[in-house]
Structure formats: structure tokens, C-alpha cells
Amino acid sequence: xxxxxxxxxxxxxxxxxxxxxxxxxxxxxxxxxxxxxxxxxxxxxxxxxxxxxxxxxxxxxxxxxxxxxxxxxxxxxxxxxxxxxxxxxxxxxxxxxxxxxxxxxxxxxxxxxxxxxxxxxxxxxxxxxxxxxxxxxxxxxxxxxxxxxxxxxxxxxxxxxxxxxxxxxxxxxxxxxxxxxxxxxxxxxxxxxxxxxxxxxxxxxxxxxxxxxxxxxxxxxxxxxxxxxxxxxxxxxxxxxxxxxxxxxxxxxxxxxxxxxxxxxxxxxxxxxxxxxxxxxxxxxxxxxxxxxxxxxxxxxxxxxxxxxxxxxxxxxxxxxxxxxxxxxxxxxxxxxxxxxxxxxxxxxxxxxxxxxxxxxxxxxxxxxxxxxxxxxxxxxxxxxxxxxxxxxxxxxxxxxxxxxxxxxxxxxxxxxxxxxxxxxxxxxxxxxxxxxxxxxxxxxxxxxxxxxxxxxxxxxxxxxxxxxxxxxxxxxxxxxxxxxxxxxxxxxxxxxxxxxxxxxxxxxxxxxxxxxxxxxxxxxxxxxxxxxxxxxxxxxxxxxxxxxxxxxxxxxxxxxxxxxxxxxxxxxxxxxxxxxxxxxxxxxxxxxxxxxxxxxxxxxxxxxxxxxxxxxxxxxxxxxxx
Amino acid sequence: xxxxxxxxxxxxxxxxxxxxxxxxxxxxxxxxxxxxxxxxxxxxxxxxxxxxxxxxxxxxxxxxxxxxxxxxxxxxxxxxxxxxxxxxxxxxxxxxxxxxxxxxxxxxxxxxxxxxxxxxxxxxxxxxxxxxxxxxxxxxxxxxxxxxxxxxxxxxxxxxxxxxxxxxxxxxxxxxxxxxxxxxxxxxxxxxxxxxx
Ligand code: HEM
Ligand SMILES: [Cu+2]
Numbered sequence: 001x002x003x004x005x006x007x008x009x010x011x012x013x014x015x016x017x018x019x020x021x022x023x024x025x026x027x028x029x030x031x032x033x034x035x036x037x038x039x040x041x042x043x044x045x046x047x048x049x050x051x052x053x054x055x056x057x058x059x060x061x062x063x064x065x066x067x068x069x070x071x072x073x074x075x076x077x078x079x080x081x082x083x084x085x086x087x088x089x090x091x092x093x094x095x096x097x098x099x100x101x102x103x104x105x106x107x108x109x110x111x112x113x114x115x116x117x118x119x120x121x122x123x124x125x126x127x128x129x130x131x132x133x134x135x136x137x138x139x140x141x142x143x144x145x146x147x148x149x150x151x152x153x154x155x156x157x158x159x160x161x162x163x164x165x166x167x168x169x170x171x172x173x174x175x176x177x178x179x180x181x182x183x184x185x186x187x188x189x190x191x192x193x194x195x196x197x198x199x200x201x202x203x204x205x206x207x208x209x210x211x212x213x214x215x216x217x218x219x220x221x222x223x224x225x226x227x228x229x230x231x232x233x234x235x236x237x238x239x240x241x242x243x244x245x246x247x248x249x250x251x252x253x254x255x256x257x258x259x260x261x262x263x264x265x266x267x268x269x270x271x272x273x274x275x276x277x278x279x280x281x282x283x284x285x286x287x288x289x290x291x292x293x294x295x296x297x298x299x300x301x302x303x304x305x306x307x308x309x310x311x312x313x314x315x316x317x318x319x320x321x322x323x324x325x326x327x328x329x330x331x332x333x334x335x336x337x338x339x340x341x342x343x344x345x346x347x348x349x350x351x352x353x354x355x356x357x358x359x360x361x362x363x364x365x366x367x368x369x370x371x372x373x374x375x376x377x378x379x380x381x382x383x384x385x386x387x388x389x390x391x392x393x394x395x396x397x398x399x400x401x402x403x404x405x406x407x408x409x410x411x412x413x414x415x416x417x418x419x420x421x422x423x424x425x426x427x428x429x430x431x432x433x434x435x436x437x438x439x440x441x442x443x444x445x446x447x448x449x450x451x452x453x454x455x456x457x458x459x460x461x462x463x464x465x466x467x468x469x470x471x472x473x474x475x476x477x478x479x480x481x482x483x484x485x486x487x488x489x490x491x492x493x494x495x496x497x498x499x500x501x502x503x504x505x506x507x508x509x510x511x512x513x514x515x516x517x518x519x520x521x522x523x524x525x526x527x528x529x530x531x532x533x534x535x536x537x538x539x540x541x542x543x544x545x546x547x548x549x550x551x552x553x554x555x556x557x558x559x560x561x562x563x564x565x566x567x568x569x570x571x572x573x574x575x576x577x578x579x580x581x582x583x584x585x586x587x588x589x590x591x592x593x594x595x596x597x598x599x600x601x602x603x604x605x606x607x608x609x610x611x612x613x614x615x616x617x618x619x620x621x622x623x624x625x626x627x
Numbered sequence: 628x629x630x631x632x633x634x635x636x637x638x639x640x641x642x643x644x645x646x647x648x649x650x651x652x653x654x655x656x657x658x659x660x661x662x663x664x665x666x667x668x669x670x671x672x673x674x675x676x677x678x679x680x681x682x683x684x685x686x687x688x689x690x691x692x693x694x695x696x697x698x699x700x701x702x703x704x705x706x707x708x709x710x711x712x713x714x715x716x717x718x719x720x721x722x723x724x725x726x727x728x729x730x731x732x733x734x735x736x737x738x739x740x741x742x743x744x745x746x747x748x749x750x751x752x753x754x755x756x757x758x759x760x761x762x763x764x765x766x767x768x769x770x771x772x773x774x775x776x777x778x779x780x781x782x783x784x785x786x787x788x789x790x791x792x793x794x795x796x797x798x799x800x801x802x803x804x805x806x807x808x809x810x811x812x813x814x815x816x817x818x819x820x821x822x823x824x
Contacts, residue, residue, distance in 0.1 A: 106646045171655055178650040208653055212661035216668070223762065228752035231668065235675035235755035244664060616780075 002533075009058045021217070022573035024108035025513060029115045030094030031409070036119055037086040042480070043126065044078035045473060047071045052433075052469040055462050058454040068450035070129070070154075076139030077158070079255065081165050082122050084390065085397045088259035089118075089172055092200040095405070096176055098504035099197040099510065101185025101520045104571060106178040109615065110171055113577035117168035119586030122591075125161035126153065130391045135161075138448060143232035143241045144200030156592045159222040164588050166211040166218075172423035173204035185503075187522035194502045194526075195276060198283045199262030202290040204257050209294070210251040217244035227596050246297035256390060257357075258286060260397025264350045267404050268332050269526070270498050271346060271347035272339025273541070278331045279525055285324035292321045302370050303377045311370045318368035325361055330352060341417025344498070345419040349400030352427055360385055363438065378448065381441025387434045399426075399479070405481075407497045411509040418482040425475035432468025436461035445494065480520060501526035514570055574618060580611025635703065651800050655807045658770075662811050665766060666818055669759040672708070673823060677754035680747050682823035686740070693736035694816045697771075700729035700808045704802050711798040726805065727778035730771050734786045737768050760819065766781070767815055770808045777801045 020028060051071055055062040063071065097104055105111050135158035145156045180193065180201050193201075211214065221233035221241065230236045242351040269276045275281060298306055299315040306314075313612040332354050363385040369372045376382055395407065399422075406414045441447075445458050452458050495503040504511070505519060506528045524530040531540040583604050590600030673682070701765055703725040710718030741761070744750075751761045784790045790798065 108649065149810060170654075174650045174653045174657075177653050179644050181649050182646045208657045209660050212657050213664045216664035219762070220668070220758075223751070223758065228674075229758035229762070230677075230752065230755040231672075231758055235677050236672065236758070237755075240668060240671060247664075 005526055012430065017537075017571065021578055022575045024104070024112050024571045024573060024577075026097050026105045026108065026111060027271050027511060029111055029445030031119070032115055033086045033093060034090035036122060037090060038084050038480075038483075040082040040086075040122060041598065044075050044083060047075040047078070049469055049473055052466040054450065055452075056466040057462070057524075058452055058459055060451045060457070065450045066136070070134040072448060073136050073158075074125070077125065077135065077162070079390075080139060080252070081162065082125065084256045084394050084398075085119060085165075085169065085608060088200075089169075091196070091259060091263065091398070091401055091405075092176055093172075093201075094409075095181075095194075095504060096179055096197050096200055098186050098507070098515060099194045099524060100180060101503055101516060102179065102183040103515050105175050106183060107175050108310035108571040109574050109577050111175050112574070114168045114175065115404075116578045117164060117584060118583035120581055121161050121168060121588070122586050123508070124164065124585060125157060126306040128157035128161075140245055140395075141221065141241070142245075143221065143224070143238040146241070147232050148219055149225060152262055152340045153592050153599070156222065156225060156594075159225070160217045160591050161587045163215060163218045163222075164584065166215050167584075169207050170211050173207040175536035176204045178198055185516075185519050187527075191280065192522055192525045192527070193263035194262075195279065195282050195286075196259070196262035199258040199265075199286050201285050203258050204347070206251040206258075206290050206293060207257050210255075212254075213244050213502060214248035217241055217248070220244075222591070238252055239301075242301050242304060243297070246300045247294070249288075249300065250297045251293040251525065252256055253386075253389070254289055257393050257397075258289070260353065260401075261395045263397050263401035263524065264332065265328075266502065267346045267350045268335045268398055270404075270500055271342045271350075272336050272342055273342075273499075274335055274339040275501075275526055275529075276331065277334035277337075280540070281333050283328055285327040288324040289321065292317065294412075296321055299373070303372050315368055319365060322361060322365050322368070329361075331356060339549075339618045343415070344403075345416060345423065346404035346498070348420075348423050349396050349403060352391060352423070353396040353400060356388055356396060356430070360388025360390075360392055363388065364614045374407045376441060376514045378446055379441035380437040380447055383447050384434050384437035384441060387437070392430060392432070396426075402483075404498070405504075406486065406490075407493035408504055408509050408511070410487050410490070411493055412486055412488075413417070413493045414482050414486045414498065415524050416492060418478050421480065422475050422479045425471055425478070429468045429471030429473075429475055433472060434468075436464050436468075498581045499532075501529040501607070503528055506531070555624055568585045572619075574615070575615075576611050576615035576618065578611075580608055583611050633762075633800055644797075647797070647800055651803050654801065658807065660731065662763075662767070662814075665759070665763040666682050669763050669819060672755040672759040675755035677756075679753050679757075680744070680749045681754075681756050682820075684744050684747050685820050685824055686743075687820060689736070689822060690740065690816065690820055693733050693740075694812060696736070697733045697809055697812055698728045700733070700749065701806055703729060704805045708798050708802045716785065716788065716790075719790065720782060720805070723778055723782045723798075727775050727782065730775040730778065730805075734768060734771055734775070737764065737771075763815060763819065767808070767811060770811070773807050774801070774808055777804070 023029065050063060051068070054062040054068060093105070096102075125135075132153040135141070135154050136151065137158065140267060141155065141158055146158065148503070178192055185194070189307060204300060217240075220229065223229040224231050224236075230243050247280060265276055265282055269573045270312030275460050296314055297319045298310060299318040302311055302314075330349075336351075363381070367382065389432075403414055403419060406412070406484075440458055440461050443457065445452060445456070493509060495507065495509050498505070502517075503522075507516060508521065521526070529541075530543060534544050536542050583606070586607055587601045588604070590597035590602075590604055593600070701718045703722045707719055707722030707726060709720055739766075749760070751758055778801060781790060781798060
């Protein structure tokens with residue numbers, strides 16, 4: 001339909017595996033992020049269940065200490081860097097262009113490259129289990145645990161894998177920022193962008209500024225391990241790593257949560273049939289969180305002995321960051337207040353998000369109090385905190401997004417009955433698993449230890465937690481089944497099933513390759529809603545007559561005789577991004593196995609050069625057009 | 628928007644120049660944090676020489692000269708950009724080549740300096756000071772090297788007139804990058820060399 005095949009030979013029509021490998025379509029790239037992350041979610045979930053089995057009883061015998069260390073490290077690393085962040089990237093890829101009325105992201109091929117590099121880094125990290133041992137120094141990789149050399153490659157996998165993931169993320173973020181700041185549809189001023197896309201911008205900036213700090217730390221770790229430098233050992237200082245890590249690590253937790261907050265901010269207005277209460281507050285509190293997130297890192301290091309002045313300062317800063325966070329909660333409640341709430345699945349998960357996130361936020365505030373944190377640090381209380389924010393917050397938000405946008409991706413609904421089972425099992429299982437950890441932690445159960453002794457009174461709540469974790473597992477099996485089945489057999493949804501407010505609902509489901517037949521002209525926040533509804537004297541929304549799909553033609557998926565066809569040159573598919581990424585991935589493997597690996601590094605460098613040169617010499621669009 | 632006459636924005640396509648520039652600025656922001664972290668590391672370890680050689684090895688006159696060379700390369704870069712804006716192909720070529728050459732001279736100076744230091748016993752692993760010093764200046768050198776390669780690529784493209792302002796790498800982007808690398812060096816030279824001696 002839109003791809004003009006007359007001028008040049010196209011490698012393949014946009015179907016088949018080759019078309020996915022060479023795709024530069026932001027929607028497909030988003031899909032691939034999502035699917036990869038979902039698979040990784042099950043891998044990391046399995047690791048979690050093994051951890052839970054080990055901890056069910058005192059002196060657990062399921063895992064050795066060594067296996068336990070690898071599992072809890074990889075569980076955390078995978079969940080954060082290969083599940084939650086990429087799911088965020090999946091939604092951003094798919095919806096940023098749709099939200100701002102653009103045909104693609106700013107750099108489609110760089111976007112594909114980011115994805116492939118992410119995929120290869122994922123393979124590198126996960127393959128470590130069978131290639132010499134997985135990282136075992138915690139997701140936080142503290143020195144000197146991380147610089148021990150007895151375990152030949154494990155933390156090299158960490159240093160290399162995380163570094164490459166970082167590079168992929170930085171490129172993706174620069175791409176998103178350039179997209180939002182330069183490619184918005186006419187009339188789409190910054191204060192009309194959907195909140196999700198705003199949060200994506202904040203996240204991108206957080207990554208741009210925090211990942212390089214982590215990158216330096218990872219280089220130092222790698223050099224210490226392989227080139228005998230003395231950053232963390234010798235005359236160096238292990239605390240340097242902690243500072244660099246948390247300077248990244250704290251902004252990172254907002255990287256993880258802000259996309260979910262954005263999703264929920266999209267969903268709650270739609271299902272309350274009211275505009276988001278205090279749109280500018282939600283936007284600015286998101287930005288404030290972004291800024292303040294760089295000033296609180298040392299709250300992870302209270303027990304490292306930074307001295308009372310620093311601790312007090314960071315304590316106060318940490319308490320303050322709860323303020324913009326709280327602002328958002330009030331905005332969501334204010335949106336629901338007095339609204340005509342429809343308890344559809346996306347809304348249920350969103351309400352779950354808000355409730356559980358409040359609990360996690362509150363325990364976070366209790367951590368911010370220094371003397372109190374001395375007791376909580378490195379205990380299961382912290383584990384409870386971050387699972388409430390990350391799982392209760394992040395994962396609930398993303399699942400809400402999946403139920404909300406699945407009709408846009410596939411044209412079909414996810415099954416509601418199965419969805420309800422998923423929701424309730426997940427909610428119950430989640431609370432059974434993680435609420436008891438508050439009690440365990442306050443009773444002194446340490447985290448990151450592979451077993452606990454008898455007679456400490458930890459058994460009961462640990463058993464409850466294990467039962468809960470398997471209920472969560474069950475709920476996600478239902479979800480996976482629902483996703484697989486509904487893709488082909490779900491109830492048909494149409495283009496605008498939820499009576500949506502933002503531009504993605506104005507186009508067909510699934511969207512055409514070029515997104516918009518005609519670039520929309522935007523006049524309001526929630527522009528699509530205003531095309532459908534006017535307000536009467538009392539400010540109530542009245543549906544305008546005769547509008548079915550706004551000003552946009554509804555029959556885009558039939559293709560064919562669309563008059564704008566000839567005007568659109570979508571970027572051509574390209575296999576150079578995957579070549580370049582594969583080259584870098586090969587180099588990554590080489591670096592892990594230094595010094596023998598230098599040969600592999602060399603081979604990888606050659607492949608990378610092939611990719612990069614091919615890439616820069618090939619025209620972006622067929623017919624010699626630039627993008 | 629760029630001030631140069633933009634090719635007509637046909638078919639609702641975006642003019643790519645401001646897009647590329649935005650991305651480049653964002654990338655440079657990232658680089659600031661990258662170098663900032665390494666400079667902070669250096670400051671932390673500036674006295675951790677393990678009783679071995681440290682900042683007394685620095686040869687300020689020599690490094691001042693090579694810094695001056697790098698500074699001049701920013702000037703030639705500006706001239707290249709100017710010539711390019713005036714559609715002056717020959718000027719563009721000359722100044723691109725001059726910039727690449729000055730960058731190479733700077734790199735040669737750095738290699739010379741490193742060999743001297745290693746000779747005197749300051750290595751990557753001799754002390755935390757050495758680790759931090761070589762990491763910081765080494766990564767900066769790598770940035771210069773990448774810059775030189777991009778300049779040479781531009782020069783090569785300019786030979787048969789394939790240098791456009793609206794596609795892929797362009798003189799403006801390379802210029803931004805080059806000036807940035809230059810500014811970082813001024814900071815490094817001040818903090819690492821001048822303030823330590
Ligand atoms: C209301 C805002 C929040 C406050 C005041 C807060 C405070 C804290 C503090 C002080 C700690 C350190 C506890 C310790 O180790 O002793 C901590 C740990 C943690 N927080 Fe939060 N937090 C907040 C929100 C979040 C959010 C939104 C996320 C992620 C989505 C998050 C994820 C984490 C994680 C992963 C850790 C543990 C890191 C580790 O040691 O491995 N927090 N939080
Ligand atoms: Cu934090």
C-alpha cells in the first residue's frame with residue numbers, strides 16, 4: 001500500500017521473517033522489544049521461583065550458595081534491565097510517534113540498531129549461565145565482590161552486558177528526544193503531548209545523563225578485572241563504585257517507574273471519562289522527579305559511613321522527592337473523583353498500580369529516615385519496598401497498558417474473563433509474596449543470603465511468600481495464554497474501543513505502516529476526544545453528531561486508492577543495523593574472555609565496520625530521498 | 628531551524644538537519660557526564676600514587692603546545708564549516724584536511740607523552756593515580772581519534788562532491804562534536820595538568 005515499490009527492488013514485502021530482521025518500522029521494533037522482554041520476564045520469573053523455593057524453609061537445600069548468588073543477581077539484573085526498561089521502550093517505540101502525530105521516529109535505522117544491540121546484550125547476559133557462570137555479585141555489583149578474579153568471567157559478563165545495554169539505551173533515548181522535540185504534528189505544542197510521551201521524554205533524559213556515569217563505573221570494573229588498574233582495590237576506593245552506581249541507580253528507578261506512571265495517566269482519564277486532573281502538574285512533577293532523582297543517590301549508602309552531615313542532607317532530599325511523587329497520586333485520584341468509572345481491565349490494573357505504589361512509596365519514605373534505615377538496610381524490608389514500587393507499580397502499570405493497547409496492536413480485545421482471573425490472582429499473589437517481607441525484614445531477616453537458620457521465626461512468613469509467588473506465576477501463565485490466543489481469536493475491537501482521547505485511537509487497528517494518512521492538525525490536549533465531543537453549557541461532554549473516526553479516513557487498512565499515497569516515502573528496510581549490532585555483540589563476547597578473546601574482538605570489529613559503512617552509504621529511502 | 632536555505636520540505640517530510648542537531652546535542656550532554664565522572668575519579672585519586680611517579684612527570688610546556696594545536700584545530704573547523712556554508716568546495720576540503728591533520732598531531736603528542744610516562748614508571752596499573760590518569764586522557768584521545776576518522780570520511784566524500792548538508796554525517800555535526808572534544812580537553816588540561824603541578 002504505502003511502500004512504493006515501483007522505483008526500486010524491495011528486498012521483501014513487509015511479511016516474513018526477513019522483513020522483521022530488516023524492519024525500521026517503530027511499531028514492529030516496539031513489538032520486538034515487548035516480546036523479548038516478555039520472554040525474559042518468564043526466565044527471570046523462573047529464577048525468582050527457584051529463589052523462593054530455596055527460602056521456603058530454614059536451611060534450604062534447593063540451591064547451593066553459589067547457585068543462589070547467580071540467581072538473585074541475574075533475577076534482579078534481568079528484571080530491571082531486560083524486562084522493565086525494555087517494556088518501557090516497547091511502549092515508547094510504539095506510541096511516541098502515534099502520540100505526537102508522526103510517521104516514525106527521528107532515526108528509524110538507529111532505532112532498529114538500538115533494538116538489535118539490546119537483543120544481543122540480552123543474549124550475552126543470559127548465555128553466561130552456560131558459558132562459565134553468571135554474574136554473582138548482585139545487580140548492584142559492589143566492589144570488591146565484583147573485582148574478585150577467582151571466578152574467571154562472571155562479573156565480566158556483567159560489565160560487558162550492562163555496558164552494551166547502556167549504549168543501546170542511550171541511542172534509543174537520543175532518538176526519542178529528537179523525535180519529540182522536532183517531529184510533532186502541527187499544533188502539537190509541548191503542553192499538548194500525551195502524558196505518557198512526556199514521561200518518555202523525562203525517562204530519556206534521565207538515561208542520557210545517568211547511563212554514562214554507570215558506563216564509567218563499568219569500565220573501571222572491567223579494567224580492574226582485566227588490566228590491573230586500581231580503581232576499587234589497591235590505592236583505590238570501593239566506595240567510588242557505590243557512588244557511580246547509585247548516581248545511575250537512583251535515576252534508574254525512576255526510569256523504571258515513570259513510563260508506567262505515564263501509561264496509567266493515559267488510562268485513568270479514559271475510563272473515568274474525564275480529562276486528566278491537573279495535566280500540567282503531572283507533567284511538571286514528572287520533570288521535578290527527574291531532576292531531584294540525581295540528588296538523592298546516597299540514600300542507598302547510609303550505612304557506608306558518609307558522615308552525619310551528608311546523611312542528613314541526603315535524607316532530607318529523599319523525603320522531598322516523595323512530594324512530586326505524591327502530587328501524581330492526588331492527580332490520579334482527582335481524575336477518578338466524580339468520574340463515570342468503567343471498571344474495565346486496564347482500569348482495574350491501573351487502580352492496582354495506584355494502591356500498591358502508594359504502599360511502596362510510603363515504605364520508601366521510611367527508608368529515607370537515616371536512623372530508621374540503619375535498621376532496614378540490607379533486610380527484607382527493602383526487598384518489600386522495591387517490589388511494591390517495581391512490581392506493584394511498574395509491572396501493574398505495564399500490564400494495564402497491555403490490556404489497554406492490545407486492541408490497537410491487533411484489532412482484538414484480550415479476553416475479559418481470563419483477564420479478571422489474571423488480575424485477582426496477580427493482586428492476591430503479589431500481596432501474599434511481598435507484604436510478609438515487611439515483617440520479615442523488620443524482624444531482621446537479611447537479604448542476599450542464601451539461607452537462614454532455624455529458630456529465628458522466619459519460616460511462617462517465608463512459606464506464605466512462596467505460596468504467593470507461585471500464584472503470581474500462575475496468573476502470568478494465564479496472561480501469556482490470553483495474549484497468544486486473543487491475537488487471532490479475541491473479540492474484534494474496532495479502531496476506538498475504549499472511546500479514547502489521544503491520536504492513536506483515530507487511526508485503524510492495527511495502524512497502517514505510515515500511521516497517519518494525513519498528518520493531523522492538533523488543537524487541544526486530548527485532541528481526538530475534542531473531535532468527538534463538544535461541551536454543553538454545564539461543561540458536560542456531548543457527542544458530536546456523525547463523527548465516527550474524527551477527520552481521519554477509517555478505511556486505511558483496505559489500502560489501495562488513497563490519494564496521499566504517492567506523497568509518502570517511508571524509510572526503506574535495512575539489514576545494516578543488525579549487522580552492526582551483531583558485530584558489537586561479537587566484540588562483547590571477546591571482551592569477556594580476554595586475553596584470548598582479543599581475536600574475537602577483532603572479528604567483531606570487522607563485522608561492525610561492515611555494518612557501519614554499509615549503513616552510512618546506503619540511502620535512507622528508496623529513490624534517493626532522505627527521511 | 629537552520630539558517631541555511633532548506634531544500635523544500637517535500638511530501639510532509641521533516642527537514643532532517645534540526646533533528647540531527649538535536650540528537651547530537653543530546654549525545655554531547657551524555658558525553659559531559661561520561662567525562663565528568665572520569666574527571667571526578669581523577670580528582671579522587673590525584674594523590675594516590677603509591678609512592679610512585681605522579682603529576683611531577685607532567686611536562687607543562689610540551690602539553691601546552693599540543694593543547695594549542697588542538698585549539699587551533701577548532702579554528703580550522705570553524706573555517707571548514709564556513710567554507711561549506713558558502714558552497715566553497717575547495718575551502719571546505721582544505722580546512723577539513725587541516726583539522727584532521729592538527730588532530731593527528733595532537734594524538735601523536737599524546738602517544739609520545741604516554742610513552743615517556745610509562746618509561747618513567749607511571750602505568751595503568753602502577754597506582755590509582757595512573758589508572759585514573761590514563762583512563763581519562765585515553766578516552767579523550769579515543770574521542771579525538773574518532774573525530775579524525777570522521778573528518779577524513781568527510782574529506783573523502785568532498786572529493787567527488789558527495790558532501791551534503793542534509794544527509795548522514797555532515798560538516799555541522801562533525802563540527803559540533805569536534806568543538807566539544809576540544810572543550811573537554813581544555814577542562815582536562817586545566818584540572819589534570821595545570822592544577823596538579
Ligand atoms: C517515594 C519515593 C521513594 C523513596 C523515598 C525511596 C527511598 C528508598 C531508599 C531510602 C532506599 C534504600 C534502602 C536501603 O537500601 O536501605 C530505596 C531502595 C530501593 N528503591 Fe526506593 N524509594 C522511592 C521510590 C522508589 C521507586 C519508584 C522505585 C522503583 C520503581 C524504587 C526502587 C528501589 C529499589 C530497587 C531499591 C533497592 C536497591 C538495592 O539496594 O538493590 N524506589 N528506596
Ligand atoms: Cu534510591
